[in-house]
Amino acid sequence: MNDVLPALRSILLANADVVALVGTRIYGERVNEADIGQGPNTQQAIELSLEPSGVGRRFNNLALQQVGVELRCYGPTPYEAREVWRHAHQCLKRAIRSTVDDVIIHSINPDMGPVSIIDPDTEWPVVWELWSVIAAE
Numbered sequence: 001m002n003d004v005l006p007a008l009r010s011i012l013l014a015n016a017d018v019v020a021l022v023g024t025r026i027y028g029e030r031v032n033e034a035d036i037g038q039g040p041n042t043q044q045a046i047e048l049s050l051e052p053s054g055v056g057r058r059f060n061n062l063a064l065q066q067v068g069v070e071l072r073c074y075g076p077t078p079y080e081a082r083e084v085w086r087h088a089h090q091c092l093k094r095a096i097r098s099t100v101d102d103v104i105i106h107s108i109n110p111d112m113g114p115v116s117i118i119d120p121d122t123e124w125p126v127v128w129e130l131w132s133v134i135a136a137e
Contacts, residue, residue: 003101003102003103003135003137004050004065004067004069004103004133004135005028005029005048005049005050005069006028006100006101006103007098007100007101007103007105007135008048008069008092008095008105008133009026009027009028009048010100010101011091011092011095011098011100011105012026012046012048012088012091012092013026015087015091017087017090017091018046018084018087018088018091021044021083021084021087022044022045022046022084025044025045025046026045026046026047026048027045027046027047027048028047028048028049029047029048029049029050030047030049031045031047031072031074031122043074043075043076043124044074044075044076044080044081044084045073045074045084046071046072046073046074046084046088047070047071047072047074048069048070048071048072049069049070049072050067050068050069050070051067051068051069051070051130062136063136063137064106064134064135064136065134065135065136065137066132066133066134067132067133067135068111068130068131068132068133069130069131069132069133070128070129070130070131071085071088071089071092071113071128071129071130071131072119072126072127072128073085073088073126073127073129074119074122074124074125074126075124075125075126076124076125077125078116078125080125081116081124081125081126081127082114082116082127084127085114085127085129089110089114089129092108092131093108093110095108096108102137103135103136103137104135104136105133105134105135106134106135106136107132107133107134108131108132108133108134109131109132110129110130110131110132111130111131111132112129112130113127113128113129113130114127114128114129115127115128115129116128
């Protein structure tokens with residue numbers, strides 16, 4: 001189900017608190033490092049990606065699919081990364097039974113995390129969290 005990430009991105013972009021922190025810097029699969037560090041809120045961004053081990057499961061003959069989604073919230077300091085995570089986490093928790101384009105989010109729950117680390121690729125503070133999402137196409 002490829003439409004889950006764009007649907008979650010749209011939900012985050014519709015939240016004023018999240019947009020106030022990261023603007024439109026909400027990425028699917030890979031943060032765009034060229035965009036980070038320009039303008040206000042330097043290095044604040046959100047990245048969404050499908051869990052590497054899972055492609056999702058279908059339930060019987062229903063068009064429901066369960067996928068793992070990784071949420072990474074970046075900031076110039078660990079505190080600011082945690083602040084981005086706090087707002088994104090609250091926004092996603094309220095996304096249950098949301099409809100975005102042709103995707104219905106039936107269930108969205110945090111499975112693991114949050115974990116505060118320094119991203120080894122970007123060397124930026126990041127808060128990582130894994131979500132379980134059940135959605136319909």
